[in-house]
């Protein structure tokens with residue numbers, strides 16, 4: 019049977035991971051936001067998403083790894099379009115008859131040009147109607163917080179490129195702040211520390227893995243916990259292995275963490291009095307892949323004296339929230355209004 023009805027979808031375009039939700043089905047695509055192209059200027063696509071990730075480090079020298087997004091926004095328009103087209107086609111089949119309606123996530127603070135780039139890319143892929151939702155609102159909704167009630171909910175979505183902090187109530191954002199500091203800046207702090215302290219250059223993946231291993235030091239409370247790190251010597255480019263003290267790595271990420279705390283403080287300090295009691299009672303909810311950062315919840319709770327919970331399936335909350343909106347597309351912003 020030929021399917022004439024194209025399902026509504028939600029596309030959560032993340033700096034490191036893009037996820038596509040199909041109405042009444044759930045998340046059907048969850049792949050890294052990367053494209054591998056031929057190294058010459060032909061821009062010939064070799065791989066996208068999961069298959070691109072598998073090739074990293076193993077691919078021939080004449081290929082280039084492209085990250086079409088940086089800090090939550092599109093920086094390579096052409097590649098972003100190709101990548102998004104691939105993910106959407108994968109989610110709903112490339113031979114759809116009618117262009118789908120889409121809910122698309124975006125960081126809270128983007129320029130008109132950055133916003134336009136996302137909408138243009140989606141229109142180019144083929145969409146009947148676009149509804150743009152701020153990531154923080156989608157995250158709160160996907161966490162299962164009572165976002166349509168008159169009470170206040172406080173969410174902090176810490177992804178790879180941006181941290182979105184928001185007070186949400188009655189179906190909208192009351193107050194929010196968005197900074198371009200999240201998991202990737204934490205990885206960069208680790209790479210920077212290794213470069214400075216150990217004269218070693220490591221891949222993004224090595225830095226990211228060290229970040230996840232910080233949990234071990236904190237759990238062991240063993241200040242002498244040592245990790246063996248492989249990379250290249252800064253001066254000679256030759257392969258190099260060094261022993262790294264994990265306690266120092268844990269200290270090296272203090273700066274980006276401070277910026278995240280400052281963003282939370284900014285919003286907390288401006289909460290209208292009528293919502294203060296809700297936040298003190300219900301606390302702060304953390305979403306996004308970086309919510310899993312060891313001890314981050316405890317650090318935030320100690321700093322501000324409010325309860326902090328990491329959402330279930332924290333990495334998927336924004337997509338699930340946007341997906342819920344796709345499930346109810348006709349009810350968005352009144353009679354199917356296009357807010358793109």
Ligand SMILES: Nc1ncnc2c1ncn2[C@@H]1O[C@H](COP(=O)(O)OP(=O)(O)OP(=O)(O)O)[C@@H](O)[C@H]1O
Nearest residue numbers: 032033034035177178179180201306307308310311
């Ligand atoms: N166990 C973990 N501990 C710490 N960080 C983690 C863990 N698992 C994943 N991360 C980090 O989460 C980030 C990816 O999260 P997510 O998929 O929410 O980002 P994104 O949606 O691509 O980015 P953004 O929404 O900021 O554009 C990466 O920086 C990754 O290193």
Ligand SMILES: [Mg+2]
Nearest residue numbers: 032033177336
């Ligand atoms: Mg995200």
